[in-house]
Amino acid sequence: xxxxxxxxxxxxxxxxxxxxxxxxxxxxxxxxxxxxxxxxxxxxxxxxxxxxxxxxxxxxxxxxxxxxxxxxxxxxxxxxxxxxxxxxxxxxxxxxxxxxxxxxxxxxxxxxxxxxxxxxxxxxxxxxxxxxxxxxxxxxxxxxxxxxxxxxxxxxxxxxxxxxxxxxxxxxxxxxxxxxxxxxxxxxxxxxxxxxxxxxxxxxxxxxxxxxxxxxxxxxxxxxxxxxxxxxxxxxxxxxxxxxxxxxxxxxxxxxxxxxxxxxxxxxxxxxxxxxxxxxxxxxxxxxxxxxxxxxxxxxxxxxxxxxxxxxxxxxxxxxxxxxxxxxxxxxxxxxxxxxxxxxxxxxxxxxxxxxxxxxxxxxxxxxxxxxxxxxxxxxxxxxxxxxxxxxxxxxxxxxxxxxxxxxxxxxxxxxxxxxxxxxxxxxxxxxxxxxxxxxxxxxxxxxxxxxxxxxxxxxxxxxxxxxxxxxxxxxxxxxxxxxxxxxxxxxxxxxxxxxxxxxxxxxxx
Numbered sequence: 001x002x003x004x005x006x007x008x009x010x011x012x013x014x015x016x017x018x019x020x021x022x023x024x025x026x027x028x029x030x031x032x033x034x035x036x037x038x039x040x041x042x043x044x045x046x047x048x049x050x051x052x053x054x055x056x057x058x059x060x061x062x063x064x065x066x067x068x069x070x071x072x073x074x075x076x077x078x079x080x081x082x083x084x085x086x087x088x089x090x091x092x093x094x095x096x097x098x099x100x101x102x103x104x105x106x107x108x109x110x111x112x113x114x115x116x117x118x119x120x121x122x123x124x125x126x127x128x129x130x131x132x133x134x135x136x137x138x139x140x141x142x143x144x145x146x147x148x149x150x151x152x153x154x155x156x157x158x159x160x161x162x163x164x165x166x167x168x169x170x171x172x173x174x175x176x177x178x179x180x181x182x183x184x185x186x187x188x189x190x191x192x193x194x195x196x197x198x199x200x201x202x203x204x205x206x207x208x209x210x211x212x213x214x215x216x217x218x219x220x221x222x223x224x225x226x227x228x229x230x231x232x233x234x235x236x237x238x239x240x241x242x243x244x245x246x247x248x249x250x251x252x253x254x255x256x257x258x259x260x261x262x263x264x265x266x267x268x269x270x271x272x273x274x275x276x277x278x279x280x281x282x283x284x285x286x287x288x289x290x291x292x293x294x295x296x297x298x299x300x301x302x303x304x305x306x307x308x309x310x311x312x313x314x315x316x317x318x319x320x321x322x323x324x325x326x327x328x329x330x331x332x333x334x335x336x337x338x339x340x341x342x343x344x345x346x347x348x349x350x351x352x353x354x355x356x357x358x359x360x361x362x363x364x365x366x367x368x369x370x371x372x373x374x375x376x377x378x379x380x381x382x383x384x385x386x387x388x389x390x391x392x393x394x395x396x397x398x399x400x401x402x403x404x405x406x407x408x409x410x411x412x413x414x415x416x417x418x419x420x421x422x423x424x425x426x427x428x429x430x431x432x433x434x435x436x437x438x439x440x441x442x443x444x445x446x447x448x449x450x451x452x453x454x455x456x457x458x459x460x461x462x463x464x465x466x467x468x469x470x471x472x473x474x475x476x477x478x479x480x481x482x483x484x485x486x487x488x489x490x491x492x493x494x495x496x497x498x499x500x501x502x503x504x505x506x507x508x509x510x
Contacts, residue, residue, distance in 0.1 A: 083106060158185040208279040
């Protein structure tokens with residue numbers, strides 16, 4: 001099987017292949033020549049230069065690589081071509097198996113506008129908005145869409161009809177900002193997904209972001225095996241996920257699972273997908289979209305259900321029926337046992353609005369021990385390129401209940417070290433220690449309301465400097481009230497001081 005992706009998800013899929021005795025083929029761009037997923041696969045094929053449009057988004061190059069290596073199937077992972085119906089159709093036309101929903105289902109679900117229309121057809125509440133692409137440049141069209149926007153009310157969202165991950169999305173607080181948001185969102189969507197179509201959607205705020213994990217088999221049977229809370233986000237991209245969603249009643253779980261199954265059944269889902277909803281303050285669910293692929297956060301559902309979702313995908317792609325384990329997971333999904341939390345570790349500076357970064361990783365040591373899972377796409381010494389998403393690892397914890405899972409997450413974060421580059425680890429430490437997080441007071445506004453990156457960094461720096469000062473004093477007991485008895489240069493050469501400074505650099509290298 002060829003894995004048409006990179007990073008941690010490519011490593012994850014390659015591992016599943018090896019567990020099932022399937023030979024794996026990796027593809028790589030020039031920027032990823034020495035990447036971990038390339039080293040992990042049985043065979044690796046270069047598909048182009050660093051820009052994604054000339055490599056990981058080149059359907060022709062990927063299919064040619066599959067044919068040249070004798071691969072029988074292609075797994076798209078997430079992102080890139082994973083939700084492109086034309087790619088799935090091209091794979092099918094080439095006589096290969098596409099590991100995911102088929103091209104017809106992707107067309108019905110992967111296009112957000114088509115999914116919104118489908119949801120309405122099966123009586124699932126949809127976030128109010130437009131059902132057709134919004135013009136981004138035509139003056140007459142912009143005038144018409146402005147009138148539609150005013151009827152929806154501001155603030156509202158401009159969203160990409162294709163893809164996800166927060167790309168091609170803009171918040172519009174007032175009518176005079178609509179045209180610029182339409183153009184910017186359309187251009188970003190075109191660059192990310194090859195499709196610049198965008199639409200409008202009313203902003204529901206405050207709200208929680210709840211998604212339901214679905215599996216479907218040939219013949220039309222679809223099941224929901226649980227839900228996740230993905231409310232803690234920045235720039236509409238997820239940072240922390242939990243399963244099950246905290247605070248939901250059994251009735252709420254069953255209701256949102258049923259809505260998700262109705263949409264997926266109407267779309268003819270086979271394989272894996274996720275239906276996403278907003279949960280408003282009144283406890284009502286509003287359908288957002290369907291992600292017709294494996295999600296980044298699938299691992300926490302695996303920890304709670306005991307399933308391996310990539311194995312399930314491969315079995316379903318081979319024509320098998322839903323497994324007994326999957327059916328059992330669906331039966332108990334309304335009353336889940338245990339709790340799992342995932343934090344996404346990315347090369348971003350949380351003190352500067354999560355600015356994406358790149359660079360070479362020094363130390364790379366993530367936690368281990370009971371109830372901990374790490375899915376990583378890098379190792380110590382690897383270079384993280386600037387051309388792609390900055391996610392490098394996912395740290396997941398699992399425990400009998402949510403409070404214990406949070407305690408385990410704090411311990412795991414305390415044990416984790418990544419050197420040489422700035423990561424989101426300081427933010428995750430903050431979340432794990434937050435009383436609001438522990439109390440389950442979650443919303444998509446969590447980051448804006450609770451996180452002050454510059455202040456957090458300043459506090460960390462002050463503590464690091466204090467630790468260095470105390471260390472210098474303990475190393476040189478003869479230092480009294482008059483100050484150190486040796487020069488600052490000499491103190492700076494101390495191995496203890498060097499180690500203390502290195503520790504501070506690991507936390508906030510920027």
